[in-house]
Amino acid sequence: MKTRNSSHFDGLTIKTKLLRTRLLVTLLFGSGLLAVWLYVYSEKQQKLRQQRIQQLQRVALGQGSFSLLDHRGQRRTKRDFLGSWVLMYFGFTHCPDICPEELDKLSAVVSALDRDASLPPVQPLFITVDPERDDVPALARYVKDFHPRLIGLTGTSEEVKHAGQDYRVYASPGPKDEDGDYIVDHTILIYLISPDGLFLDYYNRTKDQEQITESIRNHVKNYIRL
């Protein structure tokens, strides 16, 4: 009676042991498969990102350079901003509503990204399309109303035109009224430039603050340095 009982007990332990081994093997095999799949997947994602960068390098946008005066009167070139993320907007200080609204939005986006300590600071730039009226003091007055890091840029009409053409910016001053005042019709896109000076994305009026912030966050996180 006693021996039978113990042999029955032994059989049970062997069964449990077998089951345990089987479970372990399945688990190891399964996680192995998962690891391989994850590896292949991330490799593929990386390859896609690399391809995207190669495509962007061939895009005829933002490939040139600019040399302009900032709102403190210092000369700045595109090269000076290499190494940091840049958000760029073209406009003019006499702009009735769209420019201030877009610059408010841009400032809010930069502040939201500033609050995320895992992200590098983004440099906001404002390039005038109205060099006739927007000189260095005019820009200095204007940029004060927006993000504290916002840099205003101006120059001769050739320099300003050259900077805009590189981003396919359209700008056309309207007729002057009796006060000599006029409105400049212009492209109202916000451009995102990578630390390598590469044009990465643009945002139009329909994109709100949250959408732009989220998009930039993704761009920064998935970025591959050239």
Added chain:
Amino acid sequence: MTAPSSAERKACWEARDQLWRCLDDNNDKATCCQNFQSEFEAKCPAQWVKYFMKRRDFLKYKEKMQTDGFTPAEGPKQPS
């Protein structure tokens, strides 16, 4: 001529919004909103006044397109 400051911009926008609200409430009868109109013209540069009046027309047209859709103009009448 220097560009309007942040405070001047806000004052102009506020006057514009009040005028637009008045025009909306009174079926665009300008005579009902004389006070708002002169307030708007006093607080905004002349060029902005022109711009915002055109902008209102555009926004209203856009809204009409979105709600009523596009109605094609009637073509030339068939010669009888």
